[in-house]
Amino acid sequence: MRESQHVPMHGTRRLDWLDSLALASEARAVGAETQFYRAVTSGRLTRCATGVYLPTAVWAQLSPEERFVARVEAATRRHGFDEPFSGTTAAVLWELPFTAPIPERTEIVMTDRGGGRSRPELVRRLGAPTVGDVDIEGYRVTSLARTLVDVSRRAPLEVSVPMLDHALRPVKSGESGVRRRRVERDELTSELERSATRIGLSRALSAIALADGRSGSPGEGLSRVTMHRLGIPAPTLQQSFHDGGRLVGITDFWWPDIRLIGEFDGYGKYMREEFLNGRTPAEAVIDEKRREDELRALGTTVVRWGWSEARSPRKLERLLARFGLVG
16 A cells, blocks of 8 residues: 555544444354344344444434445445545545535545446546545545545536635634645646546536635535526625724625625524634524624625525526626
């Protein structure tokens, strides 16, 4: 195996529940195969990969991201391959934001056709040799730039652009482990050129061109993709508004020609501690209403939307058209 740089996951610890994974081969080796499959049939074990299971009571407590990591570990134990995890699997391990359900099948990249076939739990993709692989808590993973390029080649813009936004933005206070890693735009274009294949090239170029590190959240990135598909004029991102010398607010989207402010309202703004800053959710809502009133007092119009509109071109187009924005 080629040496790879170790990069800790957020929290810097291996997930303890991975020790609960049970292999049919191990049960068979100690003569407990009948009891093992009885537990499978009764629903006490949940399948993560062929012959690899997790107690259902443990599985039920896991987040979608944790369940995927269980599948990654199960595939590793089942197949014991040397190739790096790639694509959306690497994106999960890099803790990049997902605006669509995480795929159930894990993915690795191979450099020759003799590396084996895909399996129900594993996708083997033929690709250019990888450079700068990293070790994330024991898993060999493609570099952040290669991961983003691979996702951008195959995934829709709605998935790839929010990931690229995240990787291009400045590091935030409190971020650690893989969440602190960033890329430069020229790293992405160099990686794209290095792979020397035209598969998904146009899609990846579009994603990289549309990505913007000023974007404040995955929902904002998804909104921009939907606007792009609609032909809506590109807004200014993170525009500051002042009243005299006092900062009133920094907005998600700003169309100066019609003095329209757009705000994406994800639930996290009113629920997550990093946004609440010690306030209750009710206090956060009141503060946001006050901020919006002050923005309107500066002669602007404010329009808000959430995930439903960001995912639906028809809904977002109908909303923005009411305020003079048309494709």
